[in-house]
Amino acid sequence: MKADLRSDTFTKPTPEMLSAMMAAEVGDDVFGEDPTVNTLEKKAAGMFGMEAAIFCPSGTMTNQIAIRVNTQLQDEVICDFRSHIYQYEGGGIASNSGVSVKLLDGDRGRLNADDILRNINPDDIHKPITRLVGIENTVNKGGGSFYDMAELKKIRDVCDRHNLVMHLDGARLFNALVETGEKPAEYGELFDTISVCLSKGLGAPVGSLLIGSKEMIKKARRVRKVFGGGMRQAGFLAAAGIYALANNIDRLKDDHRRARTIGSALQEAAFVCEVKSIDTNIIIFLLKDGYTTDQILSSLASKNVLALSFNPNEIRMITHLDFTDEMLNPTVEAIKSIH
Numbered sequence: 001m002k003a004d005l006r007s008d009t010f011t012k013p014t015p016e017m018l019s020a021m022m023a024a025e026v027g028d029d030v031f032g033e034d035p036t037v038n039t040l041e042k043k044a045a046g047m048f049g050m051e052a053a054i055f056c057p058s059g060t061m062t063n064q065i066a067i068r069v070n071t072q073l074q075d076e077v078i079c080d081f082r083s084h085i086y087q088y089e090g091g092g093i094a095s096n097s098g099v100s101v102k103l104l105d106g107d108r109g110r111l112n113a114d115d116i117l118r119n120i121n122p123d124d125i126h127k128p129i130t131r132l133v134g135i136e137n138t139v140n141k142g143g144g145s146f147y148d149m150a151e152l153k154k155i156r157d158v159c160d161r162h163n164l165v166m167h168l169d170g171a172r173l174f175n176a177l178v179e180t181g182e183k184p185a186e187y188g189e190l191f192d193t194i195s196v197c198l199s200k201g202l203g204a205p206v207g208s209l210l211i212g213s214k215e216m217i218k219k220a221r222r223v224r225k226v227f228g229g230g231m232r233q234a235g236f237l238a239a240a241g242i243y244a245l246a247n248n249i250d251r252l253k254d255d256h257r258r259a260r261t262i263g264s265a266l267q268e269a270a271f272v273c274e275v276k277s278i279d280t281n282i283i284i285f286l287l288k289d290g291y292t293t294d295q296i297l298s299s300l301a302s303k304n305v306l307a308l309s310f311n312p313n314e315i316r317m318i319t320h321l322d323f324t325d326e327m328l329n330p331t332v333e334a335i336k337s338i339h
Contacts, residue, residue: 008320026235038234048188109139113154144282146176
C-alpha cells in the first residue's frame, strides 16, 4: 500500500462522491443553465455569508480572477513572498493583470497590520498605487500556518482606512477553520473576495470557488471566459464539490492528527535537522548535513512513502483523505528505518 504524501491534490473521489457525480443533473454552465453548478455556487456563497460565487477549474484561476477584477494597470499587490499567488501562479499577477507586487516577509507567511501599513505607497506618481492585500490561509510554504482572527480584523481596519481590497487565497481555509472553530461567515465579513479549493483536503477531483459580491462575481464571469475557464456540463464536477462541502470538512482533523504523528517520528529521525511547526496537514522538515533530498526521497519511495522536495534541504509531506490510519504506522516505520 503506497502512501502518497506529495500533496493533498492526489486525492481521488470516494465511491460515495462518484455516485453523487454520476447522478448530477447538468446543463450548460456558460449559459448559466447547469443546476448543479448553480446549487454549488449558492451553497458556497451562503456558507460565507456573501452574495455570490463562481465555480472555476482551479485555485490559480480564482486567485488570478480576483486580482484582475480588483485592480487596474499601475496598481500594486501586497503579499508575503511565500504566497501562492506569487510563487506558484506562473507570474500571472503581471501577465494577467499588469500590476506589480510588493513582497513582505511575515511570520511563516502570515502578514500583520503594522507591516501592511508601513508598505502602503504614498500618493506619488513615481510609485504604483497600492490596491490589494493578498492573504493566504493556511500558508503552504509556511507549513500550514494559519491566521489569528484578531490580526485579520486589524488588517481589515488598515484596508478600510486606506481604501484597499482584501483577497483571501483560502485554498486550505477549511483546514484552518477546523483548528480554530471559526465559521466561514466570519471570513465573509472581512474579505472582499475569497478563493476556496475543493480538490485538496476536501477530496473533489477538480474545482475551486471564488466568492464575493454580486457585482464582483459578475465581473469575474467575464474574466473567467477570457481566461478560458467557461465549462459546459460542469455539474458532474460541481456535484463532487457539493458532496465535499457536506461531508469532508470535519474529517480534516484526522489529517492534522496524522501529520503530527509523522512529525513526532521525524523529530527523532537520524536524517532530520528540524521539523517546522505542524499546525494543520503540512509537514516540512530540514535535513542534516550529509543528507540530500534525492537520497531521502529515494529511500522513502523504496518503502512506499512518497514525499516532495520543497527546497534544496527541505522535504514536504501533506496528509489527506487518501492517507489512512492503516498507512500511518508503516510510514512512521519507514522514517525510523532510514539512517
